[in-house]
Amino acid sequence: MDLLLSTLQSLRAHALRFTLTSLGIVWGAFLLTFLTASMRGTEQHFTRELEEVGPKVVVLWPGSVLENRVGQRGARPVVLEREDVERLRSLRSIENASPDLKIWSQIVRAKGRTKLFAINGVGPEAGEIRNLRPAQGRFVSGLDVERNARVAFLGAVAAERLFGAAPAIGRRIQIESISFDVIGVAEAKHDQMIGVNGWDDWIVFVPWTAAQRWLLHSDEIMQISFAPLNRDASRSTIRETREILALHHDFAPDLDTALSYFD
Known part of the structure; x- marks a missing residue:
């Protein structure tokens, strides 16, 4: 008390x-x-x-191989080939892979409008890898790639800037004076914080073979995007891709300058 x-x-x-x-x-x-x-x-x-950007997307692009004691003057560029995409697909740790060709600031015309957009040359696998869902129409198909088809899948903003509120499917656009038919429009991603080759809403996607033939005039594979089976195991998957590409391009797997990754 x-x-x-x-x-x-x-x-x-x-x-x-x-x-x-x-x-x-x-x-x-x-x-x-x-x-x-x-x-x-x-x-x-x-x-x-x-x-x-993509639930499990990893993007690789080539660098160069520096010879011992020679430095930059003796650098040998690593040149990716279409066969490299198949090599990555053959790995059990990879769900799928696609060429990813970026072409910046191309003049795109439609319906009397002229705009500048980035162009991405991709395969059908990129739709799932990079989370590109059609709001209208369809994405690039395997047949489009096989035929070098001049077809285009528009990001949401690209479609709005080119056609306004009018339907874009079936319309024709010109990329640097080359005609492409619109086959689809993507669902909007809006305020995207990170992009693989810019903001997806602002990109025009075409078959990678058409990009090589009609726009790049080159067989170069600038990048490869792929999806590991397990996102948590992406580091070990990257190591496997280094090993298989090093074997075919004659460089040490642990050479950092040979390949770079966005993970």
């Missing part, structure tokens, strides 16, 4: 200090809860944005 009375007297004597201390504890607990929730929300937002 005496202890209780003593405690009450102490609280009365130090009421202000007790009140401020209590408020500090409550405020600290509130801030901790708020920051934890904010961090979790931010993490979920970044995860969603990364999955917009």
Whole structure:
């Protein structure tokens, strides 16, 4: 009883200090809860944005092989071939792979409008790898690739800038004076934080063989995009791709300058 009375007297004597201390504890607990929730929300937002690029996408592009004690003057470029795509597909750790040819700032005309867009030459596998879902029409097909077909799949913004609110399917566009028929329009990705070759909403996608024949006039494979079977095992999958490409292009698998990756 005496202890209780003593405690009450102490609280009365130090009421202000007790009140401020209590408020500090409550405020600290509130801030901790708020920051934890904010961090979790931010993490979920970044995860969603990364999955917009492609849930498991990895992109590789070639570099150069530096000979010992020679330096840049003796550098040998690594030139990717269409067979390299098949080599990657043969790996058990890879779900699928596609050539990924980027062509920046091309003049695209349609319906009296002239715009600048990036062009991507891709295969049908890129639709799933890079999360390119059709809102209208269809994506690039294997037959389109086989025939070097001059067809185009438009990002959402590209379609709106070229055709406004009018339907784009079946219309014709010109890429650097070469005619392509629109076969599909992608679902909008909106505020995409990360892009493989720019923001997907602003890209015009064509069959990679058509890009080589009609736009690049070259057999070069600039990049390869692929999806590992297991996203958590992407590091080991990248190591396997280095090993198989090193074998066919004559460089050491651990040579960092030979291949680069976006993971």
